[in-house]
Amino acid sequence: MTIAPTSTFPLQFELTPSQDARAEAEREVILADPGFGKHFTDHMVQIDWTVTEGWHNASVIPYGPLQLDPAAAVLHYAQEIFEGLKAYRHADGSIWTFRPEKNAERLQNSARRLALPELATEDFVESLRQLIAVDGAWVPDAPETSLYIRPFMIANESFLGVRPSQKVGYYVIASPAGAYFTGGVAPVSIWLSTEYSRAGRGGTGAAKCGGNYASSLLPQQEAYEHGCAQVLFLDAETGQHVDELGGMNVFFVHRGGRIVTPRLSGTILEGITRDSIIQLAHDRALTVEERDVTIEEWRDGVESGEITEVFACGTAAVITPISALKSPEGTIGDENAPAGEVTLSIREELTDIQYGRRPDRHGWLTRLDA
Numbered sequence: 001m002t003i004a005p006t007s008t009f010p011l012q013f014e015l016t017p018s019q020d021a022r023a024e025a026e027r028e029v030i031l032a033d034p035g036f037g038k039h040f041t042d043h044m045v046q047i048d049w050t051v052t053e054g055w056h057n058a059s060v061i062p063y064g065p066l067q068l069d070p071a072a073a074v075l076h077y078a079q080e081i082f083e084g085l086k087a088y089r090h091a092d093g094s095i096w097t098f099r100p101e102k103n104a105e106r107l108q109n110s111a112r113r114l115a116l117p118e119l120a121t122e123d124f125v126e127s128l129r130q131l132i133a134v135d136g137a138w139v140p141d142a143p144e145t146s147l148y149i150r151p152f153m154i155a156n157e158s159f160l161g162v163r164p165s166q167k168v169g170y171y172v173i174a175s176p177a178g179a180y181f182t183g184g185v186a187p188v189s190i191w192l193s194t195e196y197s198r199a200g201r202g203g204t205g206a207a208k209c210g211g212n213y214a215s216s217l218l219p220q221q222e223a224y225e226h227g228c229a230q231v232l233f234l235d236a237e238t239g240q241h242v243d244e245l246g247g248m249n250v251f252f253v254h255r256g257g258r259i260v261t262p263r264l265s266g267t268i269l270e271g272i273t274r275d276s277i278i279q280l281a282h283d284r285a286l287t288v289e290e291r292d293v294t295i296e297e298w299r300d301g302v303e304s305g306e307i308t309e310v311f312a313c314g315t316a317a318v319i320t321p322i323s324a325l326k327s328p329e330g331t332i333g334d335e336n337a338p339a340g341e342v343t344l345s346i347r348e349e350l351t352d353i354q355y356g357r358r359p360d361r362h363g364w365l366t367r368l369d370a
């Protein structure tokens, strides 16, 4: 089967306004304390795809349940991919997002791996603009708050044969997000999963597909039971190298400011925050190494003082300091250690760019409300 006529012209969106859109007062109550992933805006984007028609029927419709046939392929074989990015309100009220073309590219890469059709970058970015055009009032303005945008694609052909779906739906939903850290950036402890792997060679580790997260839930639960915020996975092949956390990439700061992060081995997600941090480190003339990092290097480095800071990064929390790595074999680091200087300063620079408080010298921001 040939996959995917990618749309060759910009899609035209049709709007069906919601009759149940929340009143301003109700929205303001939600925006005052949105939490994360609990509340959703009044509309969503839907674009249909079939093998014969390609992408079509681009629309913005009232937010609501999807109608899926019980035989829809996604429900059985998990042919699904997604993205995550944020809309930020700047001081002048304008609404921006951060490197959306990178999310579009990653969604295309994920689509190829999951035998789903690719959506053109232009159509992806337009789908965000279209949602913001109708639900822009849902972007909060309190410090460090944002509107989390979740584009996703599902196989919705009703067919139980195991082959790529000939019918697909792309959707975008959005959810206001509160400040991740209130009262200062707090370091977290991480649990090292020695039993479970996240991804293997030739698998789907570099794709953002739901199945990767389904298999991380049990080890994640183990992490919670040990008082840890997230789980760290090692590479499945040798069980020696640091891959990434369940939902974030990892960085090490060495003495003198050298920055080290696991290389893109094909089993980890190519984080957009990761890529941005590498650029900001280069801008500061810091040495950046993308290479294998063993648990032994982590342990020895922390003990000798060679590794001075460890942090995790991703769209949701931006940068989270890691104070300690716990495992059945013991703890590396000090759970009560404060956040490091380099960690905090890169975090501040990145969030300043995202919220328009510093010049966007790399052209990373895209305005969504104009």
Ligand SMILES: Cc1ncc(COP(=O)(O)O)c(C=O)c1O
Pocket: 084, 244, 245, 246, 247, 248, 249, 269, 270, 271, 272, 273, 274, 313, 314, 315, 316
């Ligand atoms: C497994 C995994 N690694 C890394 C990241 C960080 O990626 P990004 O910086 O693009 O949010 C995420 C979050 O999307 C993730 O789910």
